[in-house]
Amino acid sequence: MSAAPRFGRIGEGLVAPAEGGERFETLLAAGGGRVERIVSLGQSDPPGFWYEQEGEEFVLLLAGAARLGFADGTEQALAPGEWAVLPAGCRHRVAWTDPERETLWLALHLPPD
Amino acid sequence: MSAAPRFGRIGEGLVAPAEGGERFETLLAAGGGRVERIVSLGQSDPPGFWYEQEGEEFVLLLAGAARLGFADGTEQALAPGEWAVLPAGCRHRVAWTDPERETLWLALHLPPD
16 A cells, blocks of 8 residues: 555645745655745845755746846846756855745755765 | 756747657656656546556646546546645556646656655
């Protein structure tokens, strides 16, 4: 017997995150990877802060607007339906999210090779 | 030096798949997992056919309409924004996809635990 399937709506309960931080929810964690739903409302990472992960990440913007920043000084704007692959070791930060409406992200973290 | 990030639009080139099958595109494969974009147009899996995977799968419907079928005879309709977690060993099939418009799926396959 395998576990039963689970279902949900990615936009369910899409409300402004509590003061001071994005809201992270893990939808699935297995095999060293995980699926996260992230809701932002104006948050960004401080200059000089970098995410730098051992595994690859795939992120899809589903609502709102955001900009990712990279260690070479470039930024990439993301609109709904746009995705980014963040390779292992690729330093990145959230440079901006829309302060006027919720930004909804789906992040897929793959285990290290 | 890490690899450079990559960017894209999940709905880019959303055209009817070639006769006879869904269109599968791997957007990222790493660490034993992979991220796929799937475009369907009326396809379904034949009765009695089951996907049965060793790792967990997360699937998000982004456009169109579909129904998943399970070995206990139940079906689950998916509309845009709805997701399913298909546990390891959970037999499932695509029971129906809308024949009138493209159905767009994002699928994440995680490696076995």
